Amino acid sequence: MTSNQxxxxxxxxxxxxxxxxxxxxxxxxxCLQGEKxxxxxxxxxxxxxxxxxxxxxxxxxxxxECYGSWGWQQLEMTVGYIKEHYPEIMVIADAKRGxxxxxxxxxxxxxxxxxxxxxxxxSPYMGRDAIAPFLAYEGKWAVVLGLTSNASAADFExxxxxxxxxxSKAMExxxxxxxxxxxxxxxxxxLGEIRSICPDNFLLVPGxxxxxxxVAEVAKYGLNMRCGLLVNxxxxxxxxxxxxxxxxxxxxxxxxxxxxxxxxxx
Amino acid sequence: MTSNQxxxxxxxxxxxxxxxxxxxxxxxxxCLQGEKxxxxxxxxxxxxxxxxxxxxxxxxxxxxECYGSWGWQQLEMTVGYIKEHYPEIMVIADAKRGxxxxxxxxxxxxxxxxxxxxxxxxSPYMGRDAIAPFLAYEGKWAVVLGLTSNASAADFExxxxxxxxxxSKAMExxxxxxxxxxxxxxxxxxLGEIRSICPDNFLLVPGxxxxxxxVAEVAKYGLNMRCGLLVNxxxxxxxxxxxxxxxxxxxxxxxxxxxxxxxxxx
Numbered sequence: 001m002t003s004n005q006x007x008x009x010x011x012x013x014x015x016x017x018x019x020x021x022x023x024x025x026x027x028x029x030x031c032l033q034g035e036k037x038x039x040x041x042x043x044x045x046x047x048x049x050x051x052x053x054x055x056x057x058x059x060x061x062x063x064x065e066c067y068g069s070w071g072w073q074q075l076e077m078t079v080g081y082i083k084e085h086y087p088e089i090m091v092i093a094d095a096k097r098g099x100x101x102x103x104x105x106x107x108x109x110x111x112x113x114x115x116x117x118x119x120x121x122x123s124p125y126m127g128r129d130a131i132a133p134f135l136a137y138e139g140k141w142a143v144v145l146g147l148t149s150n151a152s153a154a155d156f157e158x159x160x161x162x163x164x165x166x167x168s169k170a171m172e173x174x175x176x177x178x179x180x181x182x183x184x185x186x187x188x189x190x191l192g193e194i195r196s197i198c199p200d201n202f203l204l205v206p207g208x209x210x211x212x213x214x215v216a217e218v219a220k221y222g223l224n225m226r227c228g229l230l231v232n233x234x235x236x237x238x239x240x241x242x243x244x245x246x247x248x249x250x251x252x253x254x255x256x257x258x259x260x261x262x263x264x265x266x
Numbered sequence: 267m268t269s270n271q272x273x274x275x276x277x278x279x280x281x282x283x284x285x286x287x288x289x290x291x292x293x294x295x296x297c298l299q300g301e302k303x304x305x306x307x308x309x310x311x312x313x314x315x316x317x318x319x320x321x322x323x324x325x326x327x328x329x330x331e332c333y334g335s336w337g338w339q340q341l342e343m344t345v346g347y348i349k350e351h352y353p354e355i356m357v358i359a360d361a362k363r364g365x366x367x368x369x370x371x372x373x374x375x376x377x378x379x380x381x382x383x384x385x386x387x388x389s390p391y392m393g394r395d396a397i398a399p400f401l402a403y404e405g406k407w408a409v410v411l412g413l414t415s416n417a418s419a420a421d422f423e424x425x426x427x428x429x430x431x432x433x434s435k436a437m438e439x440x441x442x443x444x445x446x447x448x449x450x451x452x453x454x455x456x457l458g459e460i461r462s463i464c465p466d467n468f469l470l471v472p473g474x475x476x477x478x479x480x481v482a483e484v485a486k487y488g489l490n491m492r493c494g495l496l497v498n499x500x501x502x503x504x505x506x507x508x509x510x511x512x513x514x515x516x517x518x519x520x521x522x523x524x525x526x527x528x529x530x531x532x
Contacts, residue, residue: 066376068376075335076335123362125364126414129417156435
C-alpha cells in the first residue's frame with residue numbers, strides 16, 4: 001500500500017481512525033464464548049461494524065499469542081479476513097519486534113509473506129539491522145517506535161532525547177512511503193517536535209481515550225498537508241459494550257471519534 | 267528456576283553453554299523434510315544430542331513464527347518436549363518482546379503460562395512497563411537487552427551509553443534471581459564494564475562463533491564468582507552438519523565449545 005492509497009482512504013472516509021484489535025476472552029461478549037474461534041469472530045464483527053469509518057486496523061499480536069497456536073491461527077484468520085473483504089484498509093501488525101538482521105528477516109516473512117499485513121510496529125533498540133529487512137518489501141511499511149504513550153517512556157525514550165535520535169536516524173533508512181513512527185497522544189506538545197523532524201511521514205498515535213490523550217490536541221500538533229496521522233483507539237471502541245450490541249456500540253464509538261477528526265481535515 | 271539451580275547445572279556439566287534453536291526449513295537435513303512437524307523433530311534431535319552439555323536452550327520465536335500457526339505449534343511442542351524430558355535445563359524464549367503494561371502481561375502469559383518457558387528476552391525501549399509484568403512471575407526470568415552483538419548496536423545502544431543506563435535502571439526492577447542481561451561477545455572489553463554495573467546478574471552472551479566473538483575473551487571479562495555467564499551458539503551447533511549426521515555433529519560442536527569453557531570454571 002502506498003501513502004497515496006492511504007491518503008485516498010482518509011479523504012474518502014474523512015477519518016484517520018485506526019481501530020486496535022486486542023481481543024480478550026475475558027472481555028468479549030458471552031454470546032461469542034462458545035464459538036470455535038471466538039477471537040476471530042469477535043474481530044470479524046468489529047471489523048465489519050467499523051470498516052466504513054476506519055482507515056486502518058491494528059491487531060495486537062500479544063492478545064493472540066497468549067492463546068498459543070490456536071490464537072495465532074485466529075490472528076491469521078483476522079488479517080486474512082480484512083485483506084479479503086477490505087483490501088483498501090491498511091493492516092498494521094502491532095508486534096513491536098526487533099532483532100538482528102537474519103532474525104528480523106524471519107519476522108518480516110511472518111507478517112508480510114505468511115500473512116498479508118501492510119505494516120509492522122518495530123522496536124529500534126538494536127538499530128538499523130532490526131528495521132532494514134522490513135523496508136526491503138515493496139509496498140510494505142515499518143512503523144518504528146519513537147515516543148510511546150506509556151508512563152515509563154520517561155525511563156529511556158525521553159532520556160537524552162533518545163526518541164529524537166531514533167526518528168532522525170531512521171529517516172535515513174526509509175521514505176514517507178514505507179516508514180512511519182509511533183508517537184503517543186499523551187505528550188501532545190512533543191508531537192510538534194516530532195513533526196518538525198519528520199514533516200512528511202505518517203505518525204501512528206496511540207493513547208487517545210483510555211490513556212488520556214485528545215484528538216484535538218493530536219490534530220493541532222500532528223497534522224501535515226496530507227493528514228500524516230493515524231490515531232488509534234482499541235479498548236474505547238472494541239469494548240464500548242460487552243453485551244450483544246457490542247458491534248453496534250463499536251460502530252457508534254468509531255463514528256464519534258472520527259467526527260472529532262473531521263474539522264482538521266478541512 | 268532459581269539462580270542456584272542454574273548454577274548447579276553449570277557445575278554439574280562444567281559448561282555454561284546455551285544452544286540456540288533457530289530451525290530453518292531450508293537448512294534442516296533432507297531426511298526430515300517429509301515429516302509432519304519438521305521444525306519440532308529437528309529441534310528434538312538437537313536437544314537430545316546436546317542436553318548432556320547444554321545448561322540452556324534458546325528457541326528463537328522468529329524462526330517458528332515465519333511458518334505461522336503451524337510454526338507456533340512446533341514452538342510449543344519444542345518447549346514442551348524440553349521441559350518434560352530435561353526439566354533441569356533452562357528454556358529462554360528469544361522473543362525480544364517489549365510493549366506497554368497490559369500488553370506485556372499478555373506476552374508473559376504466552377511464554378510463562380501457555381508455554382513453560384523459564385525466561386524471555388525483552389527489549390527495554392519502552393521502559394519499566396515492558397519488563398515488570400515478567401518479573402511478577404515467581405521463578406521466571408526477564409532477559410533484558412543491554413548491548414547486543416550486531417553492528418548496528420552502535421546506532422542507539424552505544425550512543426550516549428544507552429546500554430549502561432538500561433542496565434543500571436533495570437537493576438532497580440529485579441534481582442539476580444529473576445533478571446539477566448543480553449551482552450554480546452563481539453565487544454568483549456565492554457563486557458567488563460557491564461560486569462562492573464551488574465556484578466551478580468547472569469549475562470546471556472550471543473555472538474560467539476559465526477559472529478566472531480571468542481569464549482576466552484568472554485570468560486576473561488564476564489565470569490563472576492558463580493559463573494554468571496550463558497554463552498549462546500546457534501548456527502555453529504545446529505548446522506554443524508546438514509547431512510544425516512546432524513545430531514552427532516551438533517553434539518561434537520557443543521562439546522568442543524563447552525571444552526573452551528572448562529578452564530574458567532576452575
